[in-house]
Amino acid sequence: MDPSAVLPPGPGESVWTQLWRYVPRPGEFLERCRRDHGDRFTVRLAGFGTFVMLARPSAVLEVFRGDPTALHSGEANRFLAAIVGSRSVLVLDEAAHADQRRALVPALHGERMRAHVDSMRRATEESIANWPRGAPFPLEPRLREITLRTILEVVLGIGGRAADDPAPARTERLRRDIGLLLAYSRVPFAIVLAQITPHRLLKRLSFLPYYRELRRIDATLRELLRERRDHRVAGDDVVADLLRARRTDGTMADVEELRDAVMTLLLAGHDTTAVALAWVFEQVLERPAVHAALRAELGRVVGEEGVRAEQLPRLAYLDAVVHEALRIRTVVPFVTRRVMRPLRVDGHDYPAGVHICPCSHLVHRDPDLYPEPESFRAERFLERRFGPHEWFPFGGGDRLCTGMAFALTQMKVVIATVLSRVDLRRPAGARSRVVRRGVLMAPSDGVQVEVAGTS
Numbered sequence: 427m428d429p430s431a432v433l434p435p436g437p438g439e440s441v442w443t444q445l446w447r448y449v450p451r452p453g454e455f456l457e458r459c460r461r462d463h464g465d466r467f468t469v470r471l472a473g474f475g476t477f478v479m480l481a482r483p484s485a486v487l488e489v490f491r492g493d494p495t496a497l498h499s500g501e502a503n504r505f506l507a508a509i510v511g512s513r514s515v516l517v518l519d520e521a522a523h524a525d526q527r528r529a530l531v532p533a534l535h536g537e538r539m540r541a542h543v544d545s546m547r548r549a550t551e552e553s554i555a556n557w558p559r560g561a562p563f564p565l566e567p568r569l570r571e572i573t574l575r576t577i578l579e580v581v582l583g584i585g586g587r588a589a590d591d592p593a594p595a596r597t598e599r600l601r602r603d604i605g606l607l608l609a610y611s612r613v614p615f616a617i618v619l620a621q622i623t624p625h626r627l628l629k630r631l632s633f634l635p636y637y638r639e640l641r642r643i644d645a646t647l648r649e650l651l652r653e654r655r656d657h658r659v660a661g662d663d664v665v666a667d668l669l670r671a672r673r674t675d676g677t678m679a680d681v682e683e684l685r686d687a688v689m690t691l692l693l694a695g696h697d698t699t700a701v702a703l704a705w706v707f708e709q710v711l712e713r714p715a716v717h718a719a720l721r722a723e724l725g726r727v728v729g730e731e732g733v734r735a736e737q738l739p740r741l742a743y744l745d746a747v748v749h750e751a752l753r754i755r756t757v758v759p760f761v762t763r764r765v766m767r768p769l770r771v772d773g774h775d776y777p778a779g780v781h782i783c784p785c786s787h788l789v790h791r792d793p794d795l796y797p798e799p800e801s802f803r804a805e806r807f808l809e810r811r812f813g814p815h816e817w818f819p820f821g822g823g824d825r826l827c828t829g830m831a832f833a834l835t836q837m838k839v840v841i842a843t844v845l846s847r848v849d850l851r852r853p854a855g856a857r858s859r860v861v862r863r864g865v866l867m868a869p870s871d872g873v874q875v876e877v878a879g880t881s
């Protein structure tokens with residue numbers, strides 16, 4: 427039987443036309459498909475494959491609760507292996523995936539994560555000190571500097587206080603190379619090339635600046651990780667955890683495994699948060715009442731010395747604003763699972779080989795869940811709780827983003843620090859369109875702002 431024979435309807439255009447429409451404006455494409463075909467439809471994208479988008483919360487819930495042996499996310503992410511390595515948590519499934527996840531989680535949660543709040547605030551304050559005064563500038567690159575600095579500190583233990591860094595020039599080089607790598611990944615259709623070119627070939631394409639940069643980063647990381655492994659340098663960063671962890675046979679992670687884990691966290695863990703933060707500022711600065719309410723809450727809770735970990739639970743309105751911004755500007759529009767054996771989800775049968783995709787972009791616009799979905803109304807998150815299948819900008823189930831708690835904390839610390847320290851405005855006429863950048867939905871103008879004054 428042709429597996430696609432049983433799939434729900436979708437756009438009738440060729441796979442290339444669908445790709446052509448999807449790539450520049452994923453959100454509009456998905457919304458149009460839902461209008462035309464309902465809350466379950468099939469999209470066919472040249473080079474990527476066949477995707478069944480699921481926009482009904484009950485279907486999303488079943489996928490997130492599904493058996494990890496029947497639904498593979500690693501397999502669906504295989505195209506990322508050329509970048510993050512074949513032993514990255516992103517491209518593994520089942521037991522190997524669960525093992526990797528266990529090793530990554532502790533440093534990003536609980537007390538250890540809260541211990542990073544001070545360095546998140548410091549990184550933000552130092553960045554603010556260098557922001558232009560009296561001229562508009564795009565906020566997103568500044569936010570990315572902050573999130574990159576924090577992730578380097580948390581994962582590798584470098585780049586925090588300059589005095590504590592044994593090799594500041596190397597840290598600086600790593601920062602610059604990661605910035606360049608991201609810039610090259612934004613070349614239109616780069617992700618399509620990564621998808622359709624065989625993995626082994628991609629790694630050898632040294633004439634492509636992206637892969638040249640990737641190799642430079644690799645060389646720096648390998649050098650750094652070899653040092654850490656050979657000298658058993660202690661620490662409370664993720665690499666220290668990975669070095670302490672032992673496989674079931676008692677052996678230690680090798681440098682390649684460490685490299686894949688570090689590369690995954692560096693790449694998954696800072697551009698995402700920077701883009702999400704940029705959207706929060708865009709949404710807040712467009713709405714003077716929201717901006718004023720946030721500043722009032724910060725004035726009540728946060729003292730002169732800046733936000734501290736124990737104050738975060740008392741910033742309820744800030745928390746609601748972050749949730750609402752992530753709802754209305756979902757950074758990753760859907761997540762993907764490859765069906766490994768015939769499976770029934772929410773009353774529908776799927777054959778092995780297709781990809782089913784809980785679509786946050788569409789569920790977050792479901793008017794039954796979120797009345798007037800296009801309006802920014804943070805109060806929704808104060809009035810009721812939404813389930814993990816109703817609000818899921820970080821995906822869900824056994825693949826829920828390992829950095830979710832960390833990202834939410836960092837977002838709150840950065841927003842609280844910026845709004846307490848400077849009076850930001852949107853320059854007249856500034857507007858940010860949603861554009862696709864790699865796998866992210868990002869603001870077209872990097873969110874232009876200007877500093878109107880300091881507090």
Ligand code: HEM
Pocket residue numbers: 499515516527534577690691694695696698699702757758761762819820821822823824825826827828829830832833
């Ligand atoms: C606002 C910021 C972020 C957003 C919107 C985001 C979103 C996501 C999404 C949608 C997934 C896929 C989940 C799924 O398939 O169900 C994911 C996975 C992942 N994220 Fe994040 N993420 C963010 C920040 C971070 C941070 C800060 C880190 C690390 C410090 C991180 C590390 C990861 C990892 C390792 C995975 C793979 C998890 C797995 O496959 O088991 N992310 N993220």
